[in-house]
Amino acid sequence: MDWRQNIREVEPYVPGEQPNQSDMVKLNTNENPYPPSPKVAEALAGLDPDTLRLYPDPLVTDLIDALADFYHVKPSQVFAGVGSDDVLAMSFLTFFNNPDKKPVLFPEISYSFYDVWADCFHIPYQRVKLKDDFSIDPDSFLQPNGGIIFPNPNAPTGLALPVDTIEGIVKANPDSVVIVDEAYVDFGTESALRLLPKYENLLIVQTFSKSRSLAGMRLGYAIGNEALIQCLKNVRNSFNSYTMNRPAILAGTAAVKDRAYFDRTRNMIMETREQAKEELTKLGFTFPDSKTNFIFASHRSVPAKKIFNELRERHIYVRYFDKSGIDNYLRITIGTPVQMEKLYRALREILAE
Amino acid sequence: MDWRQNIREVEPYVPGEQPNQSDMVKLNTNENPYPPSPKVAEALAGLDPDTLRLYPDPLVTDLIDALADFYHVKPSQVFAGVGSDDVLAMSFLTFFNNPDKKPVLFPEISYSFYDVWADCFHIPYQRVKLKDDFSIDPDSFLQPNGGIIFPNPNAPTGLALPVDTIEGIVKANPDSVVIVDEAYVDFGTESALRLLPKYENLLIVQTFSKSRSLAGMRLGYAIGNEALIQCLKNVRNSFNSYTMNRPAILAGTAAVKDRAYFDRTRNMIMETREQAKEELTKLGFTFPDSKTNFIFASHRSVPAKKIFNELRERHIYVRYFDKSGIDNYLRITIGTPVQMEKLYRALREILAE
Numbered sequence: 001m002d003w004r005q006n007i008r009e010v011e012p013y014v015p016g017e018q019p020n021q022s023d024m025v026k027l028n029t030n031e032n033p034y035p036p037s038p039k040v041a042e043a044l045a046g047l048d049p050d051t052l053r054l055y056p057d058p059l060v061t062d063l064i065d066a067l068a069d070f071y072h073v074k075p076s077q078v079f080a081g082v083g084s085d086d087v088l089a090m091s092f093l094t095f096f097n098n099p100d101k102k103p104v105l106f107p108e109i110s111y112s113f114y115d116v117w118a119d120c121f122h123i124p125y126q127r128v129k130l131k132d133d134f135s136i137d138p139d140s141f142l143q144p145n146g147g148i149i150f151p152n153p154n155a156p157t158g159l160a161l162p163v164d165t166i167e168g169i170v171k172a173n174p175d176s177v178v179i180v181d182e183a184y185v186d187f188g189t190e191s192a193l194r195l196l197p198k199y200e201n202l203l204i205v206q207t208f209s210k211s212r213s214l215a216g217m218r219l220g221y222a223i224g225n226e227a228l229i230q231c232l233k234n235v236r237n238s239f240n241s242y243t244m245n246r247p248a249i250l251a252g253t254a255a256v257k258d259r260a261y262f263d264r265t266r267n268m269i270m271e272t273r274e275q276a277k278e279e280l281t282k283l284g285f286t287f288p289d290s291k292t293n294f295i296f297a298s299h300r301s302v303p304a305k306k307i308f309n310e311l312r313e314r315h316i317y318v319r320y321f322d323k324s325g326i327d328n329y330l331r332i333t334i335g336t337p338v339q340m341e342k343l344y345r346a347l348r349e350i351l352a353e
Numbered sequence: 354m355d356w357r358q359n360i361r362e363v364e365p366y367v368p369g370e371q372p373n374q375s376d377m378v379k380l381n382t383n384e385n386p387y388p389p390s391p392k393v394a395e396a397l398a399g400l401d402p403d404t405l406r407l408y409p410d411p412l413v414t415d416l417i418d419a420l421a422d423f424y425h426v427k428p429s430q431v432f433a434g435v436g437s438d439d440v441l442a443m444s445f446l447t448f449f450n451n452p453d454k455k456p457v458l459f460p461e462i463s464y465s466f467y468d469v470w471a472d473c474f475h476i477p478y479q480r481v482k483l484k485d486d487f488s489i490d491p492d493s494f495l496q497p498n499g500g501i502i503f504p505n506p507n508a509p510t511g512l513a514l515p516v517d518t519i520e521g522i523v524k525a526n527p528d529s530v531v532i533v534d535e536a537y538v539d540f541g542t543e544s545a546l547r548l549l550p551k552y553e554n555l556l557i558v559q560t561f562s563k564s565r566s567l568a569g570m571r572l573g574y575a576i577g578n579e580a581l582i583q584c585l586k587n588v589r590n591s592f593n594s595y596t597m598n599r600p601a602i603l604a605g606t607a608a609v610k611d612r613a614y615f616d617r618t619r620n621m622i623m624e625t626r627e628q629a630k631e632e633l634t635k636l637g638f639t640f641p642d643s644k645t646n647f648i649f650a651s652h653r654s655v656p657a658k659k660i661f662n663e664l665r666e667r668h669i670y671v672r673y674f675d676k677s678g679i680d681n682y683l684r685i686t687i688g689t690p691v692q693m694e695k696l697y698r699a700l701r702e703i704l705a706e
Contacts, residue, residue, distance in 0.1 A: 003530045003554040003581075006451040006499055012590030015411055032406050041402035044600075049394035052569040052604065053385050055562070058368055082435060085593040093473075098359040120446075120591035146359055177356045201356040209408070216405040216599040228356075237365030238473040240438040246569040247397075247600040251405065 013116040016319050025342050027333040028317040030184075030294050032213035034268065034336070036251070037261040040214070043254035047247060056246045063249050066256040067221055071193060076226045079233060080252070082243050084183055084207035084220030085113060087232075088149075091203060091222065092117040094235040095177035098146035105145045107136050109326055111155050111181065123147075134288050135159050141169045148173060151181040153189050156321065156331045158290030160189040167192075170199045177228065179203045184292035186211035186266050187273070193223065200225040203232075210293055211266050212255045219244075219252045269293050273334045279344050280332075283351060293334045296326075302351055304328045310350045316343055366469040369672050378695050380686040381670040383537075383647050385566035387621065387689070389604070390614040393567070396607035400600060409599045416602050419609040420574055424546060429579045432586060433605070435596050437536055437560035437573030438466060440585075441502075444556060444575065445470040447588040448530035451499035458498045460489050462679055464508050464534065487641050487649075488512050494522045501526055504534040506542050509674065509684045511643030513542040520545075523552045530581065532556045537645035539564035539619050540626070546576065553578040556585075563646055564619050565608045572597075572605045622646050626687045632697050633685075636704060646687045649679075655704055657681045663703045669696055 016029040060080045068075040081087035096104045101124050106114045108127035118125040128140035134157040141148050148169065153160035170178045170192075180192045182204055195202055208219035222232060236243065244252075255262070273290060280287065280297055287297040298304060308320040308330055319331040332343070369382040413433045421428040434440035449457045454477050459467045461480035471478040481493035487510040494501050501522065506513035523531045523545075533545045535557055545557055561572035575585060589596065597605075608615070626643060633640065633650055640650040651657060661673040661683055672684040685696070 002528055003448070005528065006448055006530065007584050008447050008450040008588055010587050010591040012587045013594055014590075015408075015594040018408055018411060026407075029408055031408065034406065035403035036405050040405065044397075044400070044402060047397070049397060050388035052389050052393065053387065053566040054379075055368075055371055055382055055384065055568045056571070058371060082593060082596055082598075085595070089592045094361050095356070095359055097361040116591050120588065175355055175358065177359065213406040215408045215595075218409070218595055218598040231360050234363050234365045235361055235473065237367075238363040238469050239442045240435060241366055241368040242438065242568075242571055243435055245435075245571040245598065245601055248598055 010120050013113045019317055021315055023315055025316040025335065025339045027335050027343065028319045030210055030333045031215050032210060033339060034213055034265045036213040037255050037258040039254040039258045040251045043250045044247060047250055052246060055242055056244060056249060058241050060244050060249055062253045066253045070256050071223060073223055077223055077229055079222040079229050080244055081220050083209060083218040084205050086243065087205050087220040087222050089117055090232055090236050091179055092121055092123060094232050096123045096147040102144050102146035104147040105141055106149045107154060109157060111151050114149060136161055138165050138169050142172055145176055147176045149179040149181060151183060153184050153291045155184065156296045157288045158292045158294060158296050159288045160291040163190050163192050163195065167195055170195060170202050174201055177201050177203055179205060181205050183207045183210055187293050188270055188291040196225065200227060203228055208252055208255060212262060214251060214255055217248050217251050219248055269334050272337055272340060276334060276340055283347050295332050296329050297332060298329045304330050307350055311346055314346045316346050363473050366466045372670055374668055376668055378669040378688065378692045380688050380696065381672045383563055383686045384568050385563060386692060387566055387618045389566040390608050390611035392607040392611045393604045396603045397600060400603055405599060408595055409597060409602060411594050413597045413602055415606045419606045423609050424576060426576055430576055430582055432575040432582050433597055434573050436562060436571040437558050440558050440573040440575050442470055443585055443589050444532055445474055445476060447585050449476045449500040455497050455499035457500040458494055459502045460507060462510060464504050467502060489514055491518050491522050495525055498529055500529045502532040502534060504536060506537050506644045508537065509649045510641045511645045511647060511649050512641045513644040516543050516545050516548065520548055523548060523555050527554055530554050530556055532558060535559045536563055540646050541623055541644040549578065553580060556581055561605055561608060565615060567604060567608055570601050570604050572601055622687050625690055625693060629687060629693055636700050648685050649682050650685060651682045657683050660703055664699055667699045669699050
């Protein structure tokens with residue numbers, strides 16, 4: 001017997017590697033290839049370092065107000081956290097606490113953090129099957145559960161569900177909180193936001209890491225009805241009452257307010273993605289029809305792992321999941337047109353070998 | 354039955370108010386009255402906003418290395434988080450997970466977040482009595498437990514235990530992790546760091562919010578043996594693998610490296626504190642002998658709450674806890690000499706009424 005008896009045993013999530021080479025093409029962690037809005041740089045330049053001696057605003061008022069304004073909801077409907085991972089971790093802790101230990105449901109192929117959070121907080125869960133085309137089967141959520149979570153679009157498949165289908169899931173589960181993880185929603189999918197006035201058991205989670213180019217600032221948020229958001233705030237305030245530091249609040253607020261830049265850069269990424277679909281098809285890849293800033297592609301003859309390794313040797317990084325069911329796929333983040341040209345050139349070389 | 358059945362019920366921690374008036378004297382949340390090191394401003398000026406599109410270093414290497422260097426420990430012995438609250442929350446989750454549900458022990462008068470974390474994570478706990486002079490009774494920790502935590506110096510009393518006494522507690526409890534919360538240790542108390550080579554069940558937690566003037570940046574850390582730190586990292590990586598944003602890593606690293614500034618400012622605060630003890634005694638206050646950046650003071654004739662309210666009317670903010678046993682005390686943060694003069698003047702007026 002020693003102190004080890006008291007330790008919480010976990011299998012931690014393994015994030016994508018973060019290589020740091022000057023000549024690399026980094027298409028492995030779904031970062032935005034464009035810098036954040038110039039308004040972010042301006043806001044940070046205006047930060048008086050002397051103010052850092054003081055705690056930040058625990059209510060994160062400026063950022064919450066900017067988000068409420070952007071999404072036409074009340075500030076009391078918005079929650080901010082240290083990236084959407086923090087928001088989701090707090091949400092698992094808050095909403096998936098059912099006394100009967102009914103399982104939380106999520107798709108079998110999905111964001112690989114869901115089972116990690118469930119294990120960490122000792123929440124029972126069940127992975128539900130996808131359809132053969134990798135799409136989420138809404139009927140799989142019609143069974144007793146202690147909560148539901150899925151990304152829309154789903155990751156790493158890139159496939160989106162229409163909001164009407166999501167409405168069916170939310171409506172059929174009034175006794176559960178249904179979390180729609182919209183990390184990639186800004187790249188061409190309709191958000192479930194319009195369902196909020198009708199369903200108080202719906203929570204929508206988004207991030208600044210993808211469409212707002214602020215992965216390095218750690219910013220995410222949830223939008224839901226006031227009661228749901230208050231529960232989340234209570235648990236956050238029982239964990240850490242000051243999660244958002246001063247630069248994050250400033251940068252996030254500035255980014256949200258620059259709608260024109262947001263629209264311009266996400267449109268550029270969607271255009272590049274559509275071109276990428278053509279190029280990858282020509283190269284012999286198949287993939288679900290992505291609505292995200294990545295493409296989940298499999299080559300008709302060359303194993304994904306071989307392509308992954310050969311790209312890596314050329315300092316082109318994509319994501320490979322050594323996981324049954326998806327181990328012949330590469331998740332390729334959409335970069336700039338110049339980065340994508342480098343990728344196509346490398347793929348042509350590798351596939352011609 | 355509805356979704357509310359699944360909610361985690363909590364009584365959240367209520368942080369000290371954060372008033373924001375230009376003429377105020379803010380002595381209520383133990384912030385440092387001096388700005389962070391000029392090296393912090395330099396480091397932040399060097400942040401290229403374009404890099405914010407990329408995730409930060411998940412290993413927080415620069416900051417961890419700087420702390421390891423400062424404290425003469427291995428980098429694998431250091432864990433960083435979003436303020437010491439985040440580090441402590443993760444530590445409760447990681448180390449106080451005992452299967453027999455034995456209570457975690459902490460002092461009855463102490464940091465008021467301990468019971469909040471325990472409640473939030475459904476950890477049983479027991480508050481142990483202080484001695485009559487408000488000092489921690491080391492014998493109170495000689496009973497079956499699932500973990501031990503106490504601040505040294507204790508808050509809000511300001512009283513410190515000698516390291517030899519702490520050694521007795523750690524040695525007597527090999528089956529528990531003992532967390533020493535050293536948020537205020539840099540203001541004149543010896544750290545328990547020198548015990549680390551002898552005891553693998555000891556975790557030391559510190560913060561950048563007090564002695565390093567970075568409350569607004571949310572930075573804290575833990576130091577312990579490698580096995581303990583690895584457990585903490587595993588749980589953190591099961592919660593949020595990127596908690597530290599780019600500006601926080603830069604600012605924290607620069608602050609740790611500027612030892613001269615750190616020593617100069619903490620010495621100024623300790624000098625002002627010793628003067629404050631004289632002034633407050635002259636004004637009729639009594640207080641435990643603080644080794645922190647605050648004084649926990651009670652007036653021999655005027656109720657604390659009355660003084661608190663009258664100071665507040667003059668825009669001088671101190672902390673008052675409306676809590677049995679300490680409801681006739683004010684916790685007064687040590688400010689600059691100029692701020693303290695304003696406080697003494699106001700107190701003279703209030704007490705002369």
